[in-house]
Amino acid sequence: MSTVSTRENLQAGSPPVSGQGCSQPGRPGRGPVAPPHPAHPAHPRQAHRAALSRPLFDPLAAVRASDAPRWDVYLTGTVFLDIIFTGLDSAPVRGTESWARGMGSSPGGIANMATALARLGLRTSLAAAFGDDMYGDYCREELEAGEGIDLSLSHTVPGWHSPVTVSMAYEGERTMISHGHEAPPKNAATAYDPDAPECPPPATACVSSLVPGRAQEWIATAARRGSRIFADVGWDETGRWDLAALAELPDCEAFLPNAAEAMRYTRADTPYAAAHALAEQVPVAVVTMGADGAYAVDARTGQTATVPGIAVEALDTTGAGDVFVAGFVTGSLAGWPLADRLAFAGLTAALSVQEFGGSLSAPGWPEIAAWWRRVGSQEPSCGHYAFLSRILTDCAASSPPRRAVPTLGFRDREG
Secondary structure (H helix, E strand, C coil): CCCHHHHHHHHHCCCCCCCCCCCCCCCCCCCCCCCCCCCCCCCCCHHHHHHHHCCCCCCCCCCCCCCCCCEEEEEECCEEEEEEEECCCCCCCCCCCCCCCEEEEEEEEHHHHHHHHHHCCCCEEEECEEECCHHHHHHHHHHHHHCCCECCCCEEECCCCCCEEEEEEECCEEEEEEECCCCCCCCCCCCCCCCCCCCCCCEEEEEEEECCCCCCHHHHHHHHCCCEEEEEECCCCCCCCCHHHCCCHHHCCEECCEHHHHHHHHCCCCHHHHHHHHCCCCCEEEEECHHHCEEEEECCCCCEEEECCCCCCCCCCCCHHHHHHHHHHHHHHCCCCHHHHHHHHHHHHHHHCCCCCCCCCCCCHHHHHHHHHHCHHHCHHHHHHCHHHHHHHHCCCCCCCCCCECCCCCCCCCC
């Protein structure tokens, strides 16, 4: 269980969770698990934090129809507790003790994507299992009360401990060690019902991570009901790199792999060639290239777009890919041109790596506005971000964003 791929499989492999019987027989952890655990008493500060978490800027206000679904985005997966160490000079050496100069703790896994979407003002619904341990309580409170994410389709599992990841960041990269067990099924005899009205719930868009050879029936159901599907993909442990094994790809509006994944799946020699090959499979193909930026192809219009990477000093790259996808989804739902969507996604990812943690490092609109006014609008090389001056007109200021801290359970001081 101590590999990155295990975390990816746990995170991506869970289907939607609701009271409509969404479990799948014979596949542990693939559906809702035990009835909701009795609610834990609300922390006194939760109502105050929930008020603070309400987005100060709605990027979809001008385009959201009156009869639009309640949720802008729905997603499902595994929530981890992430413990991140930074300031390491090198990788840990066997038989020695290493001291990190920095540490942070935050919800991780699918929480990275959910938080990034919510901080960008999208009405976000997350279905996930939470352990009934202190880690689970912490993650639930951070997401629900701290970020305003809807967890009505989530549940607490008695006797199940929260998955945990320890991430070590050094030399601009990260190494992760994870441990966790898939949540037990609620009822192995209950089959997934694609006709259940709330399984998945109505949403303008859904975000998922595709898993080779591992079908996620809820994606096809969501697409059939009109949800726009955005997906990335994890590392193919089988080594086959077969696009046909990504059963849900035909249901996707956009597919956003990184360069290594895209080139392996398409057998292309460059990320650009890979993007064009993927555009034969999906309407929009986006290939991320790390510090080199990203490239996108819209097969419907024939448009292409490229954006260079933004030079920043990376503290922790955990969750940067999730933040990129969240930025691209936001621009897509807002109806922005392809080049603007790509630039915005790259900017949000670049801002995120300058802070601790995958979820609590995600930028909100005030931080994006601060970057534009302080840096972007002053640099001639940042001309492709000029669209922000129009979008940010109605963006209000806010208090400093919540960030990952070295420990859990800090209490508000009284008096």
